[in-house]
Amino acid sequence: QVQLVESGGGLVQAGGSLRLSCATSRRTFSNYAMGWFRQAPGKEREFVAAISRNGGSTYYADSVKGRFTISTGNGKNTVYLQMNSLAPEDTAVYYCAATRLLVGPSRISEEYNIWGQGTQVTVSS
Numbered sequence: 001q002v003q004l005v006e007s008g009g010g011l012v013q014a015g016g017s018l019r020l021s022c023a024t025s026r027r028t029f030s031n032y033a034m035g036w037f038r039q040a041p042g043k044e045r046e047f048v049a050a051i052s053r054n055g056g057s058t059y060y061a062d063s064v065k066g067r068f069t070i071s072t073g074n075g076k077n078t079v080y081l082q083m084n085s086l087a088p089e090d091t092a093v094y095y096c097a098a099t100r101l102l103v104g105p106s107r108i109s110e111e112y113n114i115w116g117q118g119t120q121v122t123v124s125s
Helices: none
Strands: 005-007 010-013 018-023 033-039 046-051 058-060 068-073 078-083 092-099 119-124
Touching: 005 092, 018 033, 018 092, 018 119, 033 068, 033 078, 046 068, 046 078, 058 068
Parallel strands: 010 119
Antiparallel strands: 005 018, 018 078, 033 046, 033 092, 046 058, 068 078, 092 119
């Protein structure tokens, strides 16, 4: 079973940037479609971004399109979420998710069956 470990969260001022990483030490993500989701206090988990197995297709929530970029690297055993122009409404716990059941990117959280523990992102105004 693939285990996911997120890192890179923290406190940043509005307008700043952060890069989140999602890594596995056991195998690559070559056979997995990957996604990032987030959950703010008192709100439901929401989709942020997703990438296909081969990294060739990406999909973004409208709220982050043009500001966030999902990518793979490090021999495809790390998935990144580059977040630019951060705003207070981006404050949330960010989760990495993976699935072998899909080839393309998906915004549906129920289609992912492997989840990381989450990393906190706080954007101050």
